Amino acid sequence: MAIINISNLVYTYPGASKPSIDGLSLTVEKGEFVLITGPSGCGKTSLCRTFNGLIPHFYHGELSGQIIVAEQDIISKQTFDMAKHVGLVFQNPENQLFALSVEKDVAFGLENLGMNREEMRKRVDWALNLADIYNLRERSPHEVSGGQQQRVAIAAVLAMQPEIIVLDEPTSFLDPLSAERIFEVIYKLNQEQGITVILVEHRLDLTAKYANHLVVMDKGKICFEGNPRNLLCNEEISHIGVGIPKATLLYKKLKTAGFNVNQQTPLSSDELADQLLKALKT
């Protein structure tokens, strides 16, 4: 079942001379883990803003086409109507945090849903623990580091348990191990609770292995779309500035040089190491 259906979307920000999204159609099935990548300025963030109606309701501008998310027509719904369906984590966490304490920031969305106190307490603690910031719950979100702020923003969205989580480079300020932990948490939510995940990332090294639907954008359009294993061995994809994971690159180099590796394109170092161990074992 499609949970997102965008057709022929064209969107121009107020005052901009050309559209940021320029004739884009996308279908996302419920439960998919979608990875969106592409050169900076290609429209990834703008696309994310349409999923809960920030575009066009907050940013205004000119829009044509259709956006259906969780059976709601975005254009006729308000952003707050979408909050329980779609959770958004932005690139820059400072833009998203405002409460006096980390805990209050995480609870804010739940308060707005009118959830009872006990249930709210449970949810907030659950989300704080998942994001590994329980010990920061009484600190001001503006006093903690950039990476920690990113976790607060993620916890606030996790607490809402939305059907769709949209994350726009959610771990860019985090150290690699913390980033990996966050991706693991998101992947687990996707696998175990069937939450649809849309992740915007340049660093496919860290993320390609989680995705089952890769979308490559350029100049406001989708130029490649499909299973990451098939797409990442496509030559053309490297020409539009997509950073192919090192393990995948090395695999391609070895294959080209006549090394008899497995037919399955590896997406992580573990996958390639296993193939190489088998091939080189004496």
Added chain:
Amino acid sequence: MITIDNVHYSYASNIEALKGVSLTINDGDFIAIMGQNGAGKTTFIKHFNGLLKPTSGTVHVNGIETTKTSVATLAKNVGFVFQNPDNQLFSETVEDEIAFALKNFKYDKKTIEEQVTWALDFFSLTQYRKTSPFLLSGGERKRVALASVLAWNPDALVLDEPTIGQDHEQKEKLRQFIIQLHAKKKTVIMVTHDVEFVAECNPRVILMRDGKIIADGIAKNILTNPTLLEESSIVLPQIAQIFTKLYPLGLPTDIIDITEAETILLAANAKKQEQLT
């Protein structure tokens, strides 16, 4: 040259962010400072141009103690590009943003024009010359911040997370540029979590943890040490991960470069094929 001697730094809230750090950065050094969130990396580099002054200990920039001069004076020598471009950008157009410091340093009109044009071109920002930086994407704003500092050509550059939000092509350009600066004997210091970028740049790596320096050495040694990296919440670069797993084959494990990896694996394969026949 930047000399840091036994620096401690505490924020007003009494949190000790630096707990006795000493380091000598020579002219022309290329350094990556890595470590987990909250290790004190940003606090540390803010001492390099006097934005922060040590609670105890000393920092000398080209022989001048940072407590005895102004940030404005130090800035001409040590250019700083922050983690979050939004903390740095304020002008109405990209062009004004890049020209701002040049004007402050009282360069003549012609030099300003040349430097601005060069920086716009280098960072693929020419088309946004008259655009407000706030209408640009996150990655583009980061480039404006970089361009605005590189335009005045400081002797030392401090880059806090320069690759955040940058696509593959921009990262490659940044890498080329850093290599060019390095070749011109400029000092480049970057704080980054991007292990793949560090593996490609191959600088001297300094690991920080809990307000202290815990390791200092060449990238190839530090980035292939799983115990050290895990303590710093850093994962091994993918190539190093692969060679760590290939340990049973008796291949070297200190590999971070993809070309070197290819050579070793092809040789191992040839050897195996030979044994088979």
